[in-house]
Amino acid sequence: MEGLPFFTFFCSLISSSIFLKFCVASDTITPTQSMVDGETLVSSGQRFELGFFSPENSKNRYLGIWYKSAPHTVVWVANRNNPITDSHGVLTISINGTLVLLNQEGSVVWYSGLSGIAENPVAQLLDSGNFVLRDSLSKCSQSYLWQSFDYPSDTLLAGMKLGRTSNPDLERYLISWKSPDEPSNGDFTWRLDTPRLPQLVVATGSTKKYRTGPWNGIRFSGIPVFPNEQHYSHIMIFDKENAYYMLSFDNYSANTRTTINHSGFIQWLRLDEHNAEWVPLYILPYDPCDNYGQRGANSICRNSRTPI
Incomplete structure (x- = not known):
């Protein structure tokens, strides 16, 4: 020494x-x-x-x-x-x-x-x-x-923002991988859409695939209550200078992520450390009736899984 x-x-x-x-x-x-x-x-x-x-x-x-x-x-x-x-x-x-x-x-x-x-x-x-x-x-x-x-690439971590802040030239959004073995820009984006009330939208090009429904002050109206929701909170900042969404987690923050996969599905995942695998908390769209424009003129959609 x-x-x-x-x-x-x-x-x-x-x-x-x-x-x-x-x-x-x-x-x-x-x-x-x-x-x-x-x-x-x-x-x-x-x-x-x-x-x-x-x-x-x-x-x-x-x-x-x-x-x-x-x-x-x-x-x-x-x-x-x-x-x-x-x-x-x-x-x-x-x-x-x-x-x-x-x-x-x-x-x-x-x-x-x-x-x-x-x-x-x-x-x-x-x-x-x-x-x-x-x-x-x-x-x-x-x-x-x-x-x-x-x-960001295809993953939203705790503390990351989707949308715009005071810099109007910088929009944060996710872009899927091309395939599981190809990280180049894929076919799907997940971004905050603000025509009136903000909502999250999955799109391929300019075509909407899925939307969460507008922000209702607590969460997006089309997203159900998640399992273990007491461990995190949805945060939406929407004013003259800012329009962004983020998730805030407690002690799960390092081992929880949200991603858009190469097929355009949004997955909320938590790490099961005991089994060393990622466990889905929720996947959207949940079924074909969640897809944008599927419900028809009378807002009715039926499928074999969950008749609506």
Whole structure:
């Protein structure tokens, strides 16, 4: 142990990337560091992990976030429409403070935007599953230069918003994967629709597939009471500047997610840690009568499962 002070001093001085890998904090990278394929960031509470992955039956590589201790479940993908075809991807912070994903040739595969300038930018994976770019001197969410929660893939986590905030140019919505093995943009979107009262709508292109019914002040009128609803609450902010929906969970927050699958179904899922599997709390549309426009002129729909 006598050599430890010397190692700490030595590590802080060496600029070689080989030594910098040993100095990288487990959940952050800085402009003097980079993360290569095979390395990962892990959030401080060991809930989420960020790194490179390949879907099953695919050799393409993607930068994504997944649950650390749960079954390998990807919740966010950076370069979903522009995969890397080998294992030489590199994530770094550029000179101007943006996150940049490079391939073996040094070409930009994906990059983040910026809402400001930081003198000391740092990228950090949070325990919420949010990957943020911020000034190292500030941890306030209002000062994030960029965050993955603003650019969701197919999954809604606790604390994520669907809709718009004070920035009218930024709309948050989910887009399904193309298939279980292909994370590129699929056929279905799930977004907050605000013609009058807000409602959530699943659509393929401009064609509506399913809608929740309008917000009634407590929940969306077309969604029944969920099992274990005492463990979470629906939140809707709807005013002149904001129109967004989010779910707030209690102690289930890290192990509960909502996703739109490649077939256009919305699934509320909770992790059964004992059996290491995701258990559906609810799936929408529940039956064919839930599909948009199925009820006809007299609002009557009948099927063999639940006559209405």
